[in-house]
Amino acid sequence: MSVDPTDPFIAFAVGRDTGFDTTVMHQALGARVTDHRGLIDLPALAVLFDDLGGFRFFIEDPSATSLQSRLTMAMLDRPNVDEHLQATADLRMSSPGYGTTTVEITGDSGRILCSGLARNVRVGRAASEHPDLYLAVPQAPNDVPTIGAPPADLTGREVIDTIRRGAPIGPIATMLGGSISAADDDGLTYTTETAAWMGNMMGTMHGGVIGAVVAQGCSFGAQLYTGPGQRYQVVDFTVAFLRSPAVDGRRIHTRVSPVKLGRRLSVFDADLRDEDGTLLAHATADVRFDV
DSSP states (O other), X not given: OOOOOSSHHXXXXXXXXXXXXXXXXXXXXXXXXXXXXXXXXXXXXXXXXXXXXXXXXXXXXXXXXXXXXXXXXXXXXXXXXXXXXXXXXXEEEEOSSEEEEEEEEEOGGGOEEEEEEEEEEEEXXXXXXXXXXXXXXXXXXXXXXXXXXXXXXXXXXXXXXXXXXXXXXXXXXXXXXXXXXXXXXTEEEEEEEOOGGGBXXXXXXXXXXXXXXXXXXXXXXXXXXXXXXXXXXXXXXXXXXXXXXXXXXXXXXXXXXXXXXXXXXXEEEEEEEOTTOOEEEEEEEEEESOO
16 A cells, blocks of 8 residues: 655645635545544544644734644544545634634534644744645545454454554555554554655644644554454544654654543543654543444
């Protein structure tokens, strides 16, 4: 399976339709953003959520550079693989240095799929370029096959073990250059090889890609603790961006650990670190185990 995107928007099929409104963005879902179960989960929506959440703040003062400091996403329903998404944003607070934006993502027939909050901050870092206001929505990313669900008789640990031995890790994890580098009694490590296409206008990793990477790590961390055939969904996800990783081929590592394992709802912590141990992002995820 080979995916060679050129930027986060092409990779996740995110953009604006003709006659665009700066408060609206769209995403065409498809097989490329499905996971190892053949499903769309929260990681697939992170680029859409992050970019629109930051863009509303950015256009208040396009002469300055702005960054996300934190995303909080709540999944209300699971999108279908072929669904077309629309995201709207409302700038709730804007000051010279900080902003707060609410984001809502809907699917076909206006079905609400995800809502949440983006925290924004202006910084002095120079940008190499400014984003175009108009980004055509790419075609649905169906250039790879969807993977079927893991065998129902396998425990979550067995599913993770088969992936580590070479079973398909899923299209979205493949696109993100991901592998499961460790799994033990205390959690799991999801390793990502960075690539130039993951970059933003400042040459470091796009916040939505960071969110997707860490959320995908949380998904695998949750899978580790499921029973045979048990379904799960990442329903709440908060990530704090601490440093932006370079996108020069280096590897970054998401360590996921359970905080509480429940019959219906489990809570996980995740730290994203560089090869030298520098903390890049910290996240928490709530995962339903009764879906």
